[in-house]
Amino acid sequence: MADIASRNTGLGAAFWAGGCVLAVAVGTGVYLGAAHAVDLAARARFDHLARTGTLQLDGAVRAYADVVRGLAGLFEANGGTATRLQFHRYVEALGVAEHYPALESVNFAAYVEDGARDAFVAAVRADRSLDPAGYPDFAIRPAGHRPSHTVLTYLEPLLPEKFGVDLTAGAPVVAQTMARTRDSGGMAASGKPVVVERPVRHLGMGLRAPVYRISAGGTVPLDVEGRRAAYVGSVGIGFSVPALVRGAVPDAGARPVALQLYAAASADAAGPLSVNGADSQLYDGAGPALAALAGGDDLLETVLPVRFDDNLWKARFVARRADLENGMLPWLAGAAGFGATLLAWAFAVRLMRARRAAEARSGLLDLVLDHVDAAIWLQDRDRRYRYVNAKMAALCGLPAAQVVGRRDRDVWPAAQADALWESDRAVLALGEKRAAQDTVAGRPLWRVTVPVGAGVEPDAVLCVATDADDGPAPRAGTPAWPETRAPRPHAAGALDGVTVLLVEDDAFHQLVARELLEDAGAQVVGVDDGADALARLAQQRVDCVLMDLHMPDMDGYEATRRIRLDPGLAGLKVIALTANGASDEEARCVAAGMDGFVAKPAAPDALVATVARVLGRGGAADEPAGTLLDMRVLSDAFGGQPERMRKFAFLFLDAARDGLREIDRALAAHDVARAAAVAHRLKSAARTVGALAFGDVCADLERLDAPDAARALAARLHGLLARLEHHIAAELGARRQDHKA
Numbered sequence: 001m002a003d004i005a006s007r008n009t010g011l012g013a014a015f016w017a018g019g020c021v022l023a024v025a026v027g028t029g030v031y032l033g034a035a036h037a038v039d040l041a042a043r044a045r046f047d048h049l050a051r052t053g054t055l056q057l058d059g060a061v062r063a064y065a066d067v068v069r070g071l072a073g074l075f076e077a078n079g080g081t082a083t084r085l086q087f088h089r090y091v092e093a094l095g096v097a098e099h100y101p102a103l104e105s106v107n108f109a110a111y112v113e114d115g116a117r118d119a120f121v122a123a124v125r126a127d128r129s130l131d132p133a134g135y136p137d138f139a140i141r142p143a144g145h146r147p148s149h150t151v152l153t154y155l156e157p158l159l160p161e162k163f164g165v166d167l168t169a170g171a172p173v174v175a176q177t178m179a180r181t182r183d184s185g186g187m188a189a190s191g192k193p194v195v196v197e198r199p200v201r202h203l204g205m206g207l208r209a210p211v212y213r214i215s216a217g218g219t220v221p222l223d224v225e226g227r228r229a230a231y232v233g234s235v236g237i238g239f240s241v242p243a244l245v246r247g248a249v250p251d252a253g254a255r256p257v258a259l260q261l262y263a264a265a266s267a268d269a270a271g272p273l274s275v276n277g278a279d280s281q282l283y284d285g286a287g288p289a290l291a292a293l294a295g296g297d298d299l300l301e302t303v304l305p306v307r308f309d310d311n312l313w314k315a316r317f318v319a320r321r322a323d324l325e326n327g328m329l330p331w332l333a334g335a336a337g338f339g340a341t342l343l344a345w346a347f348a349v350r351l352m353r354a355r356r357a358a359e360a361r362s363g364l365l366d367l368v369l370d371h372v373d374a375a376i377w378l379q380d381r382d383r384r385y386r387y388v389n390a391k392m393a394a395l396c397g398l399p400a401a402q403v404v405g406r407r408d409r410d411v412w413p414a415a416q417a418d419a420l421w422e423s424d425r426a427v428l429a430l431g432e433k434r435a436a437q438d439t440v441a442g443r444p445l446w447r448v449t450v451p452v453g454a455g456v457e458p459d460a461v462l463c464v465a466t467d468a469d470d471g472p473a474p475r476a477g478t479p480a481w482p483e484t485r486a487p488r489p490h491a492a493g494a495l496d497g498v499t500v501l502l503v504e505d506d507a508f509h510q511l512v513a514r515e516l517l518e519d520a521g522a523q524v525v526g527v528d529d530g531a532d533a534l535a536r537l538a539q540q541r542v543d544c545v546l547m548d549l550h551m552p553d554m555d556g557y558e559a560t561r562r563i564r565l566d567p568g569l570a571g572l573k574v575i576a577l578t579a580n581g582a583s584d585e586e587a588r589c590v591a592a593g594m595d596g597f598v599a600k601p602a603a604p605d606a607l608v609a610t611v612a613r614v615l616g617r618g619g620a621a622d623e624p625a626g627t628l629l630d631m632r633v634l635s636d637a638f639g640g641q642p643e644r645m646r647k648f649a650f651l652f653l654d655a656a657r658d659g660l661r662e663i664d665r666a667l668a669a670h671d672v673a674r675a676a677a678v679a680h681r682l683k684s685a686a687r688t689v690g691a692l693a694f695g696d697v698c699a700d701l702e703r704l705d706a707p708d709a710a711r712a713l714a715a716r717l718h719g720l721l722a723r724l725e726h727h728i729a730a731e732l733g734a735r736r737q738d739h740k741a
Contacts, residue, residue, distance in 0.1 A: 031334030060248035080213030530559030633690035
């Protein structure tokens with residue numbers, strides 16, 4: 001024992017060690033996968049923020065360039081001139097502080113040839129359109145005569161140090177740039193930033209556009225000579241680069257991605273961009289901490305182009321990888337993978353042990369059942385054997401393993417399998433236990449069949465069968481199993497050896513007729529419609545067909561006509577079974593070739609006597625008279641057994657309530673035909689349980705086609721149903737027993 005315990009302990013430890021190794025491997029894989037996914041998500045977020053920032057910068061540059069174009073349009077719309085007051089009002093309307101916060105200067109520089117210099121200065125000094133005092137100290141700076149001047153004349157705001165400055169008198173590159181824009185008609189941007197000292201030290205840049213004298217309805221001259229002749233000056237703006245960036249990307253400081261802006265040394269943007277030593281830095285939002293990480297694995301970086309007129313800016317975006325990632329997610333994912341794998345492993349171990357225990361118990365149960373002196377089997381609704389013990393396997397003539405899983409018709413001759421199943425199907429349909437003597441493999445057996453299943457409805461039958469000669473047979477009238485019916489004296493043996501094909505689409509009537517016929521000794525095969533009846537007759541010989549007339553798909557008349565057309569079935573007896581006892585319907589039955597007629601519900605003696613008479617075995621019986629509840633009819637229908645009488649009486653009450661609700665809905669929709677069809681169905685059920693008055697009113701409703709009269713009869717049915725409920729409860733007991741087996 002100690003050795004066994006030690007061995008089991010060793011196996012358990014090895015099993016759990018294997019589970020831990022698997023859990024670590026899965027957790028590591030999940031961690032690596034999550035880390036890769038987090039890295040991809042961080043890169044995607046970084047790229048999105050960089051592209052968004054670039055688009056915002058592009059938009060801001062275009063917006064400021066549009067201000068310059070608008071200023072040029074102001075002059076050209078007035079033939080190339082605009083007063084100081086007009087210029088001031090236009091700039092004021094721009095809402096610079098709100099819409100263009102980076103603007104530091106908006107100006108106009110007039111083109112003045114040297115010969116017009118004095119007159120120009122005098123005109124500016126005398127201009128009182130904006131300042132009543134004029135500008136008496138105005139002068140062109142630097143002083144001296146030159147062939148031409150480009151003088152800052154209008155400035156918003158007015159900057160005394162810039163007022164009157166000749167832009168072309170300074171660095172030659174400025175004069176060359178302005179001459180080029182004059183001749184091309186395009187816009188010029190400052191290539192290098194200018195350090196502006198006020199209000200705080202920062203970098204500034206400018207944009208300028210030429211202005212031409214244009215006649216009414218005209219356009220800018222297309223040739224260089226024409227543009228030079230029409231040139232009147234240029235308009236421009238000066239703006240703060242840091243303010244431009246802050247306005248374009250307002251949340252730049254709060255973003256995990258920092259921006260650095262550079263003026264490229266070359267305007268060529270082909271291929272991937274990078275920042276080099278020749279580029280001039282315009283804005284630095286990264287700070288020294290990020291700059292120190294340059295080139296490291298922890299830094300995400302990209303450089304995107306921004307066009308500033310003909311110049312190229314480089315927008316460099318940088319971010320720490322850790323600022324964009326959820327560092328805990330891979331660890332949490334790995335831990336979850338480890339834990340889930342370990343739980344799954346533990347569950348698998350538990351299932352394996354439970355299966356081994358179940359197999360051991362099943363083996364023990366099989367050993368016990370194989371030594372029981374009875375045949376035991378379990379059969380499902382599909383007629384497949386789910387279990388057979390050794391004695392049942394011996395009856396089948398096959399090993400048990402070859403019987404389990406197969407259908408009964410694959411094991412037994414078809415006729416014998418069908419006969420046994422007809423009995424078992426009734427057990428499934430009613431949910432009742434049943435005991436009877438059957439012949440299995442040529443041996444008489446006492447067989448007890450019970451319904452089994454985990455759901456609301458049974459899905460299989462369990463059968464236990466012993467040799468009929470092993471003990472005394474039950475006495476007549478004494479059940480072989482609780483609540484098993486005994487043959488009624490008036491019908492016993494009347495139909496011994498007779499096989500009846502019962503064709504009935506109503507499950508209630510089929511069950512009642514089956515029990516009446518079987519009590520008389522008949523073997524009953526049930527089908528639901530005419531097409532199924534023809535198919536069964538092609539497979540199995542029967543002595544008589546009990547045929548319902550009104551069925552869906554193929555009714556009883558058509559089925560009978562087809563039977564009569566088959567030479568092999570020419571002598572087969574067919575008896576009509578219908579709830580309509582009218583003489584014209586009986587005549588139709590005779591015309592269709594039927595041999596007898598039974599009106600539903602038939603009293604047991606009437607049904608058995610009719611079948612016996614048609615087969616040449618006996619006579620007929622009278623049907624009962626009607627009243628509110630004829631207990632004789634109910635007792636005869638169900639063998640005088642109180643439990644079954646109670647069960648089917650209350651089943652009828654349930655069916656009647658449902659039927660009356662259906663009749664009420666049909667009459668509310670003015671569908672009298674549908675109400676009549678439901679009444680026809682209820683009439684049969686009512687007469688079966690002895691509710692003859694209720695059945696008579698249903699028959700009256702069935703024949704009506706007037707809505708008002710139909711509603712009156714429906715009201716009578718509601719009243720009769722209430723009386724029947726009280727009467728049945730008084731006669732048969734409380735409802736708590738109505739559905740018990």
